[in-house]
Amino acid sequence: MSIPVLKFDAVIVGAGGAGLRSAIQLSEAGLKTAVLSKVFPTRSHTVAAQGGVAASLGNSEEDHWTWHMYDTVKGSDWLGDQDAIEFMCKKANEVVVELEHYGMPFDRTDNGKIYQRPFGGHMSNFGEKPVRRSCAAADRTGHAMLHAMYQRNVKANTQFFVEWMALDLIRDEEGHVLGVTAMEMETGQIVIFHARATIFATGGAGRIFYSSTNAFINTGDGLGMAARAGIPLEDMEFWQFHPTGVAGAGVLITEGVRGEGGILRNSSKERFMERYAPNAKDLASRDVVSRAMATEIKEGRGCGVNKDYVLLDITHLDPATIMKRLPGIHEIGLQFAGVDCLKEPLPVVPTCHYQMGGIPTHYSGRVVMPKDGDMNSVVPGFYAGGECACASVHGANRLGTNSLLDLLVFGKSAGDSAVEDLKAGRAHRELPKDVADRTLARISALDNRKGGANVHETRLAMQRTMQDHAGVFRFGDMLKQGVAKILEVEKAARQLEIKDKSMAWNTARTEALEMENLIEVAKATMVSAEARKESRGAHVRDDAPDSAEFPNGRNDKEWLKHTLFSPVDNSISYKPVNMQPLTVEAVALKTRSY
Amino acid sequence: MERKDYERLRWRCIRRALLELDITLTRFLDNGFDRLNDEDQRAFVELADMEDYDLWDLLTGKAEVADPRLAPIVALLRKS
Numbered sequence: 001m002s003i004p005v006l007k008f009d010a011v012i013v014g015a016g017g018a019g020l021r022s023a024i025q026l027s028e029a030g031l032k033t034a035v036l037s038k039v040f041p042t043r044s045h046t047v048a049a050q051g052g053v054a055a056s057l058g059n060s061e062e063d064h065w066t067w068h069m070y071d072t073v074k075g076s077d078w079l080g081d082q083d084a085i086e087f088m089c090k091k092a093n094e095v096v097v098e099l100e101h102y103g104m105p106f107d108r109t110d111n112g113k114i115y116q117r118p119f120g121g122h123m124s125n126f127g128e129k130p131v132r133r134s135c136a137a138a139d140r141t142g143h144a145m146l147h148a149m150y151q152r153n154v155k156a157n158t159q160f161f162v163e164w165m166a167l168d169l170i171r172d173e174e175g176h177v178l179g180v181t182a183m184e185m186e187t188g189q190i191v192i193f194h195a196r197a198t199i200f201a202t203g204g205a206g207r208i209f210y211s212s213t214n215a216f217i218n219t220g221d222g223l224g225m226a227a228r229a230g231i232p233l234e235d236m237e238f239w240q241f242h243p244t245g246v247a248g249a250g251v252l253i254t255e256g257v258r259g260e261g262g263i264l265r266n267s268s269k270e271r272f273m274e275r276y277a278p279n280a281k282d283l284a285s286r287d288v289v290s291r292a293m294a295t296e297i298k299e300g301r302g303c304g305v306n307k308d309y310v311l312l313d314i315t316h317l318d319p320a321t322i323m324k325r326l327p328g329i330h331e332i333g334l335q336f337a338g339v340d341c342l343k344e345p346l347p348v349v350p351t352c353h354y355q356m357g358g359i360p361t362h363y364s365g366r367v368v369m370p371k372d373g374d375m376n377s378v379v380p381g382f383y384a385g386g387e388c389a390c391a392s393v394h395g396a397n398r399l400g401t402n403s404l405l406d407l408l409v410f411g412k413s414a415g416d417s418a419v420e421d422l423k424a425g426r427a428h429r430e431l432p433k434d435v436a437d438r439t440l441a442r443i444s445a446l447d448n449r450k451g452g453a454n455v456h457e458t459r460l461a462m463q464r465t466m467q468d469h470a471g472v473f474r475f476g477d478m479l480k481q482g483v484a485k486i487l488e489v490e491k492a493a494r495q496l497e498i499k500d501k502s503m504a505w506n507t508a509r510t511e512a513l514e515m516e517n518l519i520e521v522a523k524a525t526m527v528s529a530e531a532r533k534e535s536r537g538a539h540v541r542d543d544a545p546d547s548a549e550f551p552n553g554r555n556d557k558e559w560l561k562h563t564l565f566s567p568v569d570n571s572i573s574y575k576p577v578n579m580q581p582l583t584v585e586a587v588a589l590k591t592r593s594y
Numbered sequence: 595m596e597r598k599d600y601e602r603l604r605w606r607c608i609r610r611a612l613l614e615l616d617i618t619l620t621r622f623l624d625n626g627f628d629r630l631n632d633e634d635q636r637a638f639v640e641l642a643d644m645e646d647y648d649l650w651d652l653l654t655g656k657a658e659v660a661d662p663r664l665a666p667i668v669a670l671l672r673k674s
């Protein structure tokens with residue numbers, strides 16, 4: 001069967017913030033650039049970001065990129081690479097101002113500068129006091145950002161392939177990346193995108209968990225494709241959780257609800273936070289509250305048939321106050337929990353929010369992996385940025401508003417590096433003979449299999465396993481069982497069956513193909529989490545508690561290193577954290593406390 | 595509705611920018627859409643083609659539904 005080949009200088013998979021930012025660099029350099037997306041670009045998940053983007057512009061008060069760098073290193077619990085963190089914090093002003101020139105409608109101060117708001121974890125003078133560093137466009141920052149960058153790309157003649165799904169990475173025998181295979185959803189046609197540079201900007205994979213704030217689209221396709229092509233995944237044990245997502249739905253309930261007096265209760269209606277945080281109670285920090293909730297559920301004091309959530313109670317508050325101060329919460333309760341929160345408490349669980357790990361990259365956006373003794377050998381022709389990549393700037397925990405910054409900075413640098421490599425003469429390499437075999441085999445297996453596993457049930461089994469065994473608070477025995485369980489789910493995920501065999505617009509097939517990506521991410525997460533025997537940032541283990549020797553359970557002597565999960569044999573290796581910034585002094589190791 | 599058109603619509607409901615809309619639209623598609631007459635189905639397609647925040651504002655009552663053809667579907671979605 002002959003498969004059409006489309007030739008481009010660069011192919012970018014993903015039209016969210018990171019993909020659009022990369023595309024601007026390539027198209028404006030006059031290179032023929034294709035951008036593939038499963039959805040219309042401005043329907044990418046970046047739209048959901050409301051909070052803002054960090055940059056030490058110092059428009060409202062004194063600020064400096066070294067302070068931002070300090071906050072980021074500390075937030076990462078020292079697992080972030082300090083060269084990459086310096087690179088990002090230093091470049092923040094440049095990329096935010098560029099965005100302004102692209103037409104992004106930032107909120108402004110009276111004298112016309114970009115207005116900056118305070119945000120958790122943003123401090124001046126190396127952790128001294130809060131500073132206003134977040135730049136926003138009302139509560140639609142991500143949305144405004146995508147629109148501005150999409151328009152810029154249209155002007156620059158970027159070629160969009162909308163409602164196309166990339167399926168597999170093309171790598172030749174020497175390890176060079178030559179493009180992707182992809183499916184046009186409207187026809188079901190498989191096409192080869194043959195490129196001199198391939199950039200992944202496919203976003204997160206939060207749908208591996210049962211409870212996730214991420215939209216359904218976050219199925220980790222970039223990670224799945226990289227894994228199938230033999231590229232390891234870095235630091236996959238680190239996922240940021242938000243304490244209050246609506247149970248079953250994942251939709252975020254803002255911290256403001258507890259701020260206004262909301263109380264968390266267990267199955268016997270007990271206000272359990274009094275036991276965990278006698279002073280702050282329900283207003284304790286995100287991780288303390290999340291862990292307390294997880295402990296209540298693990299110890300059998302959860303609510304509902306499966307005893308798998310706790311309650312957020314605001315029934316004692318004045319209804320008028322709720323409607324005035326917490327607009328939207330009533331609607332969210334009705335729509336997503338079937339609960340009138342004025343009369344009944346809301347079911348909530350700690351909910352997966354952001355993926356810190358991903359495809360390993362250098363801060364130039366080039367993908368790196370171990371080869372011949374070099375832990376950071378460049379994979380020629382391959383670049384990544386945004387949530388699918390791990391530069392690593394977020395380390396063990398991301399600082400709020402740093403992910404929009406990540407996608408601007410590393411989206412741009414991935415684009416710049418690709419331009420540089422292409423100008424230096426990187427040519428189209430010959431496609432291997434078996435170029436699309438893997439993709440065609442996957443499709444034909446789906447079309448021909450009888451008596452296989454159901455996609456929906458398999459996804460649910462994976463999500464339950466991840467939530468129960470690798471959630472916000474982790475237990476050694478549960479992680480061990482989790483590894484065995486997820487490998488069982490993997491067997492089902494390799495045997496999926498779909499009923500609809502049509503070519504054109506076959507959403508069942510698309511969802512099955514996404515499931516094959518999700519399982520790669522789930523497996524990498526579970527195995528990496530089981531292996532890391534300390535607590536650090538968002539990875540908190542019951543058997544690595546706070547102690548005098550290991551404050552917060554963190555053990556730098558053994559575990560100050562990045563995890564690399566190899567999808568080839570499910571093995572783990574480690575590589576050192578880069579503690580050497582580019583030009584300034586390193587941020588020395590310290591206990592992380594706020 | 596033809597299979598192909600329905601499947602296209604399905605994709606545009608199950609892969610939104612906002613999780614809130616993923617859930618609301620998928621639920622309605624699986625449970626209610628079939629019972630609409632042709633005209634109302636067309637109105638739903640129009641709603642599903644809107645930008646995420648524009649649609650979400652309609653569903654939460656933050657914005658008014660200007661087009662009378664869309665109003666009954668918005669009301670159904672809010673109740674779904």
Ligand SMILES: Cc1cc2nc3c(=O)[nH]c(=O)nc-3n(C[C@H](O)[C@H](O)[C@H](O)COP(=O)(O)OP(=O)(O)OC[C@H]3O[C@@H](n4cnc5c(N)ncnc54)[C@H](O)[C@@H]3O)c2cc1C
Binds near residue numbers: 039
């Ligand atoms: C509710 C919520 C609020 C948030 N708020 C903030 C905030 O205030 N500040 C902040 O800094 N961060 C925030 N974040 C995080 C931030 O929004 C994301 O990390 C970031 O937007 C990810 O951008 P991206 O470009 O990497 O990916 P995305 O925007 O998710 O884009 C991924 C793109 O890849 C495409 N794609 C994926 N797979 C394929 C495939 N196989 N084939 C073709 N195309 C594919 C998709 O179609 C899409 O275009 C928030 C996240 C959530 C969930």
